[in-house]
Amino acid sequence: MATMLAAVTEQVGPPEVIKVREVPRPRVRDGWSLVRVRGFGLNRSELFTRQGHSPSVVFPRIQGIECVGEVVEATVGAPPVGTTVAAVMGEMGRAFDGGYAEYALLPNDLLIPIATELPWDVLAALPETYLTAFGSLQALAVTEGGTLLVRGGSSSVGMAALSLATGQNLRTIATT
Structure with missing residues (x-):
């Protein structure tokens, strides 16, 4: 089974509850595609989630309500493999794992194709x-x-x- 590194929020609590660990790499399913995460932003809402202010979130959870990267496995309706994309909100990092990982399995309707030459660290902030x-x-x-x-x-x-x-x-x- 393929694995990846992810920053996993183990439970509600202080920053120390976030642990970088090896987890199974997600497998694509209908309507979802796999993105190699090249960068992500840090957002105040993720702090609130970690502190327990998002009662619907089940832990452990890979947080991250946004990310940028490249489509590596696509399903019908997704941008083609190799496309640079951004994904934002839509319950990322809450109802399903988000961008704090090497790969993210994301709903196709969240993937925004981007034609850019910006470096990943700049693109991730936008x-x-x-x-x-x-x-x-x-x-x-x-x-x-x-x-x-x-x-x-x-x-x-x-x-x-x-x-x-x-x-x-x-x-x-x-x-x-």
Whole structure:
């Protein structure tokens, strides 16, 4: 049986409950594909999950609500093998194992193909941040020429919101 390394959160608790260990490499099944994880972000929600604030999560669990990597085994409806992808949220690291591993078995509908030459470490910092900012801008429905105030403009989500807003020809104001 093929194995991989993963950071496994053994139980609710302090950071010490996360252990790097060898686990079975996931096997593909219908509607899911295997991604070789090349990078992932760390998110506050994962801290809350580890602390026990996500009561539906069953431990042990490989956390990680986002990752970037390459499709290594694809099923029908997935991007082809070799495609660079990002995957974000959709119960990653909660209802099923997430990105804190060498490989992640992910639902095909979470895989976002990305054409990029960015290095993996840079790419890994973008998905959750930019999707959060994008969703916020969509919810606000600010129209072209409008003004956007971003409190926390020096945060990762704040900088992403400012970048996206500038691309939408919005006047931006930020605080830190």
